[in-house]
Amino acid sequence: MSPADTGASTTVGARLPASPDSPTDSRMAPGGPGYRRMSLALFLAGVATFALLYSTQALLPLISGEFGVAAGEASWTVAAATGGLALFVLPMSALSERYGRRTVMTASLAVAVAVGVLVPFAPSIGALVVLRAVQGAALAGLPASATAYLAEEVRPRALVTAIGLFVAGNSVGGMSGRVITGWVAQEWGWRVAVGVIGALAVACAVAFRLLLPAPRHFTPGSLRPRVLLGTVRDHLANPLLRRLYAIGALFMTVFGGVYTVIGYRLTEQPFGLPQGVVGSIFLVYLVGTVSASTAGRLVGRLGRRGALYLAGGTTAAGLLLSLGDRLALVLLGLVLITAGFFAGHAVASSAVSRTATTGRAQASALYQSAYYVGSSAGSTVGALAFHSGGWAGTVGVGLLAVLGVVGITLCGTRAARVAARREPVPAH
Numbered sequence: 001m002s003p004a005d006t007g008a009s010t011t012v013g014a015r016l017p018a019s020p021d022s023p024t025d026s027r028m029a030p031g032g033p034g035y036r037r038m039s040l041a042l043f044l045a046g047v048a049t050f051a052l053l054y055s056t057q058a059l060l061p062l063i064s065g066e067f068g069v070a071a072g073e074a075s076w077t078v079a080a081a082t083g084g085l086a087l088f089v090l091p092m093s094a095l096s097e098r099y100g101r102r103t104v105m106t107a108s109l110a111v112a113v114a115v116g117v118l119v120p121f122a123p124s125i126g127a128l129v130v131l132r133a134v135q136g137a138a139l140a141g142l143p144a145s146a147t148a149y150l151a152e153e154v155r156p157r158a159l160v161t162a163i164g165l166f167v168a169g170n171s172v173g174g175m176s177g178r179v180i181t182g183w184v185a186q187e188w189g190w191r192v193a194v195g196v197i198g199a200l201a202v203a204c205a206v207a208f209r210l211l212l213p214a215p216r217h218f219t220p221g222s223l224r225p226r227v228l229l230g231t232v233r234d235h236l237a238n239p240l241l242r243r244l245y246a247i248g249a250l251f252m253t254v255f256g257g258v259y260t261v262i263g264y265r266l267t268e269q270p271f272g273l274p275q276g277v278v279g280s281i282f283l284v285y286l287v288g289t290v291s292a293s294t295a296g297r298l299v300g301r302l303g304r305r306g307a308l309y310l311a312g313g314t315t316a317a318g319l320l321l322s323l324g325d326r327l328a329l330v331l332l333g334l335v336l337i338t339a340g341f342f343a344g345h346a347v348a349s350s351a352v353s354r355t356a357t358t359g360r361a362q363a364s365a366l367y368q369s370a371y372y373v374g375s376s377a378g379s380t381v382g383a384l385a386f387h388s389g390g391w392a393g394t395v396g397v398g399l400l401a402v403l404g405v406v407g408i409t410l411c412g413t414r415a416a417r418v419a420a421r422r423e424p425v426p427a428h
Helices: 035-053 057-067 076-099 101-121 125-139 143-153 156-188 190-211 225-236 239-267 275-293 295-321 327-355 360-422
Strands: none
Touching (some): 035 076, 035 101, 035 125, 057 076, 057 125, 143 360, 156 275, 156 327, 225 239, 239 295, 239 327, 275 295, 295 360
16 A cells, blocks of 8 residues: 555655654654744745735735726736746745755745835836736745645644644735735825735744754755656646646635635725725635644544535535625625635645655645646636626636536545445455
């Protein structure tokens, strides 16, 4: 039976014990040395990543007003950042295989923060989009390297929880970035608001570097293109990994579309909310913090596919509720969408790390690439759907994506049943 079947995680060349979770296992575990520092460090990295990546999302109506552009054009300030990340996450994961996870994560945060200093001074929508694309490309070193670091340094039974905490940091970063920018922009404009997020990211980056324990189970790999392409080809040939990549992309399509457009909907009638209040709507992200951090227990009770069904159903219910014209219904819908998305993302991303037995950084990078392609697609298509069909158009796009998640998970369930029937019955 392979490590993927048993739930164990291995990395070629890593100094890992033959028996995972044994008393001699030198990897980190809850309550053990370094685990709390590691968890806080990666939590802060997640905060900085999402705060920077989506720093303009809650400000799109103001950006549209200043530059005189429609929602579809303004949404490119989000789509360019996530698209840059999607394009560069695989090359950055290759660098992390050669130079180390912690080194690449530190460099990525440093460059992204430096670009963040320039973003508030963008003279045009075109310049702003270019800077955001560069910032997204810089941040590409974080997601895949972080999950690979966790897979190498954390015991397998604690892996889902550890990755869930990193994803929870993403949710806090996304929430704080949008809430802070909403209130700051209401008083001093979107440029000052983006600058404040840059300062927050600087603090998180410094704390991350000081707190993150040095890796103990990392062995440098090769940067040869043939080796990298071979690893990528092997991952893409794995049906389970392909399904997980598609699920991550589809979940993020829903999330990217909803949160790109929600600011426009809430500032328009019948709601007419001011910018600060619209920014506070993103406090709903706290629900994602909880659902992501409890994903491990959810998988323990329902199994991976059961957890994905629940996450998809919760997201769909939230989309349908958000169609109502009452603010309470919209808020409840956002709560369910957020809870379902973050739970589904945590389950799928941790399953990638457990499934890949070699080239784990590349496996995670492919997931992150698909995930952020979904974000870019959701931001752009969701905005276009809103322009042509209102909020119902955006919800329609989201429901189609959720239907895709359910369909892919059903395919996985059927494949698992077929494989179980083919297993030989042990002789007695």
